[in-house]
Amino acid sequence: MQLACEGHAQIRTLSEGLRQVLNPPAVLEEPVLWGASPADASGASIYGSVIREGGRFRMWYQAWPEDWDGEDVVAVACAESEDGLNWRRPDYGLIDCGGSRHNHLTDLPFHSPTIFIDPHAAPEARYRALGYTAPKKLGERYSHQVSRPGYYSAHSADGIHWQLEGADPLWPHSDVITAAWDPQADCARIALKISGRAAGMYRRRFFGAEWAAGQATAPVSTLIPDEHDDTNARARGFHTADYYGVGLMPTQGPTIGFLWNFRHQTPLGHHPPLMAYYGWTGTVDLSVVYQLERGGRWFHLPGRPDWLRALDAPSWARGALYTSSSPVEVGEETWLYFTGTKDRHGWCGHEVDYNAYIKAAAAQGGFARIGLAKWRRHRIMGYQAVLLERLHLTPRPAAQSRLALNVLTRPGGSVRVGLAKTDGQPLPGYEMEKSIPIAGDHLEAQVRWQGDPALPRLVIGEELVAQVELRDAVLYAFDFALAQGEG
Numbered sequence: 319m320q321l322a323c324e325g326h327a328q329i330r331t332l333s334e335g336l337r338q339v340l341n342p343p344a345v346l347e348e349p350v351l352w353g354a355s356p357a358d359a360s361g362a363s364i365y366g367s368v369i370r371e372g373g374r375f376r377m378w379y380q381a382w383p384e385d386w387d388g389e390d391v392v393a394v395a396c397a398e399s400e401d402g403l404n405w406r407r408p409d410y411g412l413i414d415c416g417g418s419r420h421n422h423l424t425d426l427p428f429h430s431p432t433i434f435i436d437p438h439a440a441p442e443a444r445y446r447a448l449g450y451t452a453p454k455k456l457g458e459r460y461s462h463q464v465s466r467p468g469y470y471s472a473h474s475a476d477g478i479h480w481q482l483e484g485a486d487p488l489w490p491h492s493d494v495i496t497a498a499w500d501p502q503a504d505c506a507r508i509a510l511k512i513s514g515r516a517a518g519m520y521r522r523r524f525f526g527a528e529w530a531a532g533q534a535t536a537p538v539s540t541l542i543p544d545e546h547d548d549t550n551a552r553a554r555g556f557h558t559a560d561y562y563g564v565g566l567m568p569t570q571g572p573t574i575g576f577l578w579n580f581r582h583q584t585p586l587g588h589h590p591p592l593m594a595y596y597g598w599t600g601t602v603d604l605s606v607v608y609q610l611e612r613g614g615r616w617f618h619l620p621g622r623p624d625w626l627r628a629l630d631a632p633s634w635a636r637g638a639l640y641t642s643s644s645p646v647e648v649g650e651e652t653w654l655y656f657t658g659t660k661d662r663h664g665w666c667g668h669e670v671d672y673n674a675y676i677k678a679a680a681a682q683g684g685f686a687r688i689g690l691a692k693w694r695r696h697r698i699m700g701y702q703a704v705l706l707e708r709l710h711l712t713p714r715p716a717a718q719s720r721l722a723l724n725v726l727t728r729p730g731g732s733v734r735v736g737l738a739k740t741d742g743q744p745l746p747g748y749e750m751e752k753s754i755p756i757a758g759d760h761l762e763a764q765v766r767w768q769g770d771p772a773l774p775r776l777v778i779g780e781e782l783v784a785q786v787e788l789r790d791a792v793l794y795a796f797d798f799a800l801a802q803g804e805g
Contacts, residue, residue, distance in 0.1 A: 319696045319724055319762070319795035320571035325610050325617060328796075330710040330783065332701070339702045339792065340606060340625055343654065343691035347632050350655070351377070351397060351405045353684030356416040357423050358395055359384035360676055361684030363657045365430040365494065366394065367643040368402075375399040375646070376477060377655070378433045378447075379688065381423060383415050384680055387673075392451060394426040396478060402648060403690070410478055426472060426480040427456050427464075432497045432643040433477065434506050438531065443473035446529065447480060448508065450492050469495050469510055471534070488534050489527075497529065498644035500568035503612050505530035507573065509564045510537060513596075517544045520594035521560035522580065526613075541577065541607065541616055550622050554603075556581035562602055562663070565641035565654065567698075574698055575607040575616065576625070576641045576654065580663060599664035602638035603627045604656075606698060619699065626691060628658070634687055637662045650761055653692045659685055695761055696724045696795040703788035711784040713798035719772055721765040721784055724795035725756060731790030732757045735765045737774065738783050745774060750787060762797070773798075 320328060324338055353359040358381035365380040381395040393415070397405040407422035415421050428449025436446045452467035464470070468487020472480045495510040506529035513522050525537035543560040551559040558581075565576035582597025589596055604626040609616050628639050635658020645654040661675070679685040701709060711721075725733050736750030744750070747767060754766040764771040765784075774782070786793060 319569075319722070319797040321569055321574070321608075321696060321698060321795050322700050322793050323572055323608055323610075323617075324620075326571065327610070328712050328798075330712050332709045333707045335705055335707045336701045336703055336709060336788070338619060338699060340619060340623055340699050341693055341697045341794065343626060343693045345626065345631060346690045346692075349632075349634060349658070349683075349687035349689045350403055351379070352687040353382070353680060355407055355421060356384045356418070357381050357393065357407075357421040359680045359684060360386040361659075361679070361686035362395070362688050363686045364640065364642045364655050364688045365657070367431070367433040368646055368653075368655050369433065369435060370402070370646045370648070371435075373400060375402045375405075377405065377642075377688075378424070378426070378431055378477070380430065382684060382686065385416060386676060386680075392427050392429050392456060394424050394428060394431050394449075395422050396424050397422060402646070402653060412478070424478045424480060426474075427451050427482060428470070428472070430494050432495055432508075434497050434499045434643075436499070436506070436529075438504075439473070442475045443532075445474040445477045445480075446497075446506070447472045447474070448488070448495050448497055448510075448529075450495065452492075466490065467492055489537060493522075494563040496564060496566055496643035498566040498568055500573070500612070502568060502570060503528075507566050507568055507612075508534070508537075509540065509566060509575070511561075511563065512537065515594065516542050516560070517548065519558065519586075520589055520592055520596040522562055524561055524564055538613075541575070546618075546622060547579065550579075551581040554581060556600055557584050557586065558582045558597055560597060563640060564607070566644050567652075569696075571610075573609040573612065575609070576645075577605045577607050578640055579603045579605055579624070583662075599662060601628050601662050602640060604639050604641065608699075626656075631658055632689065634658055634660060634683075635689060636660060637665070647695065648692075650695050651692045652695055653690055656689055656691055657686050658689050659687075661685060697726075698794075700724075700792045700794035701788070702792045704790055706787065706789045708788070709786050709793070711786060711796055711798075712781065713773075713784075720799060721771075721773060722762045722797045722799070723756065723765060723786070723793060724761050725763060725788075725791055725793050726759050727757045727789075727791040731788075733763075733789075733791050733793070734787045736785045736787070738785055740781050740783060742783075745782065748774060750785065753787075 360382035413423040431449035526540035587598035737748035
């Protein structure tokens with residue numbers, strides 16, 4: 319379906335009382351995965367991906383081992399589940415950890431990995447991984463293959479045994495990278511962190527790239543923090559802000575981004591070689607951004623509201639939040655896995671014995687745990703009406719035979735649709751008065767006129783407008799499409 323958002327090409331006009339709103343997710347009170355083995359006792363971070371294949375979920379995540387020394391590690395674990403809630407740790411027998419190879423660590427040599435399935439790749443390269451690594455982080459197997467720090471690529475037939483590609487990085491930058499396969503564009507969409515100056519200070523920023531036919535494109539600027547982010551940070555008791563990462567969700571319409579808003583507290587850090595200040599300590603909250611067309615501009619919602627705040631999360635996640643690279647569809651819901659920490663980012667730099675904290679946390683599931691946020695399918699944002707409001711939708715120039723709406727009405731609320739020509743003249747038989755009202759909670763309600771869901775047949779070059787009337791209701795998504803069995 320097409321998500322209803324400001325600027326969408328098929329939303330022609332809006333009445334004054336319609337308001338764009340976010341749909342907050344439901345968050346499970348308890349984590350779904352936490353440190354529970356020598357390989358991840360100090361913590362489990364979803365710097366990684368969750369993929370659902372058939373009846374099995376697979377989760378690649380950053381494992382913080384029991385003997386972690388506080389430095390960034392290269393330890394990518396892979397857990398499996400049938401229901402996405404209860405996870406097991408298979409014994410792959412590949413990587414020594416704590417004196418044993420009986421663990422669920424893969425041999426992927428990345429920090430902050432992201433994994434997707436490339437449907438066009440050869441079987442031995444079906445799984446594609448992107449991530450950050452450097453010579454000093456690698457053991458004997460890979461250290462001679464890596465020339466310098468940066469984002470590298472690797473491939474695998476099974477997601478467990480990986481082959482690093484190239485001695486030089488795809489991009490000479492570092493830290494967080496996310497990717498998701500976009501079936502509409504037939505490529506992987508990539509977001510990679512490239513820090514630099516923005517709005518008067520050194521900040522974490524994101525550039526976009528694509529992966530197709532075994533090749534990556536050059537990155538282009540996409541998400542750059544600015545003074546509006548600083549204003550939002552100060553309104554929440556912080557100093558400045560930048561972007562720590564972004565999860566990606568391609569859809570049939572807009573691409574959704576789950577933006578990690580890193581809000582800095584003072585004192586700021588200082589980067590002597592660059593003579594620049596930057597944020598080091600603070601919280602990380604999540605907001606929603608969207609891109610109307612592939613390669614185009616990214617938009618924030620009006621006011622840049624938070625979608626999920628760390629302070630509103632369960633007690634184990636009230637310091638900072640970080641999402642997986644992309645969500646997964648599960649029945650009538652969308653699931654997004656996230657990391658939660660009790661401590662704020664950079665907390666170890668302020669008179670805290672962080673090693674003692676990590677040791678104590680390792681006995682209680684680790685400093686970082688993985689949780690789950692979920693919402694009903696296609697309900698990220700929408701247009702809300704309290705009184706009677708209207709918006710006008712136009713179908714794209716293709717064969718269409720039905721209109722379906724993802725809507726939620728309050729008691730007494732309703733949704734009706736009338737069809738008209740572009741000059742505003744109603745189509746006989748499809749007037750608003752003949753529309754069968756829709757009420758209640760519907761993920762895909764077919765619009766009907768006196769029992770008939772079919773749209774009128776149009777002659778070549780003719781256009782129509784769907785006038786959607788909302789009363790005490792929210793429109794989340796819409797779809798002009800062929801009815802089932804047609805085509």
